[in-house]
Amino acid sequence: MPDAKAEALKNEGNNFFKAGKYREAIAKYKEATAIDSSVASYWSNMAACHEKLGEFEEMQDAARQCVLADKNFVKGYFRLAVAQKALNDLPNCIKTLESGLGIQANNADLKKMKKEVAELQRAEQVAAYCRKAEEQMQNGDIGAAMKTLDLASRLDAGNPDIEKMMKKIKPKWDAMEQKRKANLSPVEKFKEKGDECYKNAAFEEAIVHYSKAIDQLVKEGKGGSDLALKAYSNRAACYKQISNFDGTIADCTAVLEVEPQNVKALVRRAQAFEGVERYRFALQDVKTVLAMPYSQVGKTNFDLCNGMQHRLNRTVAQLKKMNSS
Numbered sequence: 001m002p003d004a005k006a007e008a009l010k011n012e013g014n015n016f017f018k019a020g021k022y023r024e025a026i027a028k029y030k031e032a033t034a035i036d037s038s039v040a041s042y043w044s045n046m047a048a049c050h051e052k053l054g055e056f057e058e059m060q061d062a063a064r065q066c067v068l069a070d071k072n073f074v075k076g077y078f079r080l081a082v083a084q085k086a087l088n089d090l091p092n093c094i095k096t097l098e099s100g101l102g103i104q105a106n107n108a109d110l111k112k113m114k115k116e117v118a119e120l121q122r123a124e125q126v127a128a129y130c131r132k133a134e135e136q137m138q139n140g141d142i143g144a145a146m147k148t149l150d151l152a153s154r155l156d157a158g159n160p161d162i163e164k165m166m167k168k169i170k171p172k173w174d175a176m177e178q179k180r181k182a183n184l185s186p187v188e189k190f191k192e193k194g195d196e197c198y199k200n201a202a203f204e205e206a207i208v209h210y211s212k213a214i215d216q217l218v219k220e221g222k223g224g225s226d227l228a229l230k231a232y233s234n235r236a237a238c239y240k241q242i243s244n245f246d247g248t249i250a251d252c253t254a255v256l257e258v259e260p261q262n263v264k265a266l267v268r269r270a271q272a273f274e275g276v277e278r279y280r281f282a283l284q285d286v287k288t289v290l291a292m293p294y295s296q297v298g299k300t301n302f303d304l305c306n307g308m309q310h311r312l313n314r315t316v317a318q319l320k321k322m323n324s325s
Helices: 004-018 022-035 040-052 056-069 074-086 090-103 108-138 142-155 160-182 186-199 203-219 226-241 245-258 263-275 279-290 299-324
Strands: none
Touching: 004 022, 004 040, 022 040, 040 056, 040 074, 056 074, 074 090, 074 108, 090 108, 108 142, 108 160, 142 160, 186 203, 186 226, 203 226, 226 245, 226 263, 245 263, 263 279, 263 299, 279 299
């Protein structure tokens, strides 16, 4: 049962709130929390007062206390998210909204705000990409500027700021590419054609071009060159796309013979081993990746391998159990 005195103070605070006397209301809610800090509504109402006064740091603090008082009090997450949005702490705002939606998945207010904040994040990221591309162009790094604008376009195709930057950068990029392609060796041209086919999801055609490049390089005694390793790696990716796992394993192995700690090749080979039900070999590659420095592996590969390791351990254990019974 709520403390009667604390509830009376809350009611006084509510009356002050309705009258627009937010400081007085805050004082009453504070008195109520001093009596019983476990009642989420006291903190929530206090946060609402701070919002009215534009005091978003204080609103954030009160909302945090609200969530601590009752993790199932959904309004607390909403109050906290409002404060974080106002403070432009968008990543944590999204986390707060997701926590609230984990308690009440269909809450309309939380869902609406999450959509709004995601849009703000996207707009901020696009603006940051455009600024970065402008800086790269000014420094003469046209290739990097084009890559940056490509990332921006994936987030917001048709954005006028991106298109404006493209008009500045693309002519320079096209001229640079034309000159680069004119100076490619026959082997490099094979790889280039393979790359273009891969981008267009023409994987079998890409394999043909990568194979020509690899065969020529092997013939020239350059099977371990950087160009050959790139061709092997890209052909492995094509094989994986068409579920030719034996081809993937062979090409990744060719890369790993030269670069034993090539993360991309280890991850791809592990996935291929799993695809042909060679689970122990897959587990070995996954463990090799997980034993490497996190900075070298990267979050995406680490999370992928961590998930694979759990799955593969279960599978191997089940197979052992079946074989022993």
